[in-house]
């Protein structure tokens with residue numbers, strides 16, 4: 001993904017806009033890498049960002065929307081959503097990245113409020129945004145696909161969609177060791 005490389009020398013001091021396409025394949029690779037999320041990419045994303053250079057330090061901000069698809073964890077219906085992702089990250093030449101800097105409280109030297117911005121080192125003259133993008137996408141993806149927060153799911157007995165129909169099954173939780181026996185008794189009653 002050459003799109004996701006920022007060339008430090010080419011950046012001007014001010015808020016410099018940049019754009020990149022995140023292909024569906026790239027997004028899917030992020031979503032399906034171990035440990036995989038429960039989503040697939042439903043399409044590509046277009047990223048718009050701004051980069052500001054201060055000395056050799058670069059503050060990158062970017063926003064984009066990831067189209068996600070999955071299956072509701074409860075009723076298995078298809079779920080589609082557009083998840084907004086926001087990236088704010090400061091890149092510091094690796095040699096200057098001091099691990100204690102965040103804790104030192106040396107505000108006078110820090111150029112970008114380091115308590116608020118994730119800092120990352122970079123080597124040479126190029127910044128690869130893809131690791132940070134991966135991370136940020138994974139942080140933004142919901143834990144599980146749900147068609148609705150109130151989804152009632154499927155009946156564990158008969159498999160009917162409880163959002164559409166009340167099947168009338170007894171869904172009180174039964175100790176699995178007794179479940180088989182209970183099944184036999186029910187058949188005898190008929």
Ligand SMILES: [Zn+2]
Pocket residue numbers: 072073074075076077146147148151152153
């Ligand atoms: Zn559902």
Ligand SMILES: [Zn+2]
Pocket residue numbers: 155156157158159160167168169
């Ligand atoms: Zn049922």
